[in-house]
Amino acid sequence: AQSVTQPDIHITVSEGASLELRCNYSYGATPYLFWYVQSPGQGLQLLLKYFSGDTLVQGIKGFEAEFKRSQSSFNLRKPSVHWSDAAEYFCASGGATNKLIFGTGTLLAVQP
């Protein structure tokens, strides 16, 4: 069955430090992969997506993610974190059925 795992429940980084959030997927074929961000009490905003092609994907707000088929991973990265990046981040995968499978999320805290 299709699944998405985010191993880190909470991560704290200092402002200006680099960030990497982990995501692993399980799917028979190459899935469609997404990263969403959710601020408290808000809906989900799409940061970036991977459908095919170049495995390094650029998104909004300075985020990028790299699809690695050999590791079944789609980790999210940002070279320098800003205090406004504090939020919850969800990795998701989609396939032919059109429904999205979400990970349990990683809550990011940013220290001044």
Add this chain to the structure above:
Amino acid sequence: NAGVMQNPRHLVRRRGQEARLRCSPVKGHSHVYWYRQLPEEGLKFMVYLQKENIIDESGMPKERFSAEFPKEGPSILRIQQVVRGDSAAYFCASSPPGTSGSYNEQFFGPGTRLTVL
């Protein structure tokens, strides 16, 4: 352009009452999806609808929950006889019509937060 709209944003119900959650998709989108987010969990797929049709309801609880997307008007998620365990955030997403076999990007609404007392 207006995005996906959901109302109400917050809904409080007592056990045994009915909850009706509304979702107006992006203009021109004919596909609607409902997801539920329980406290401290990720979103879980509930149901996928097109106009007047339920395409996939594999994530819907077998009892008390129903969804519709009529020809005119918003999509409705209805929960009858609510229980405390129904307390959650319910998100709606919409996508445009697309070609068969392709993936259609989903745009999410702000959610309805249901609290059952």
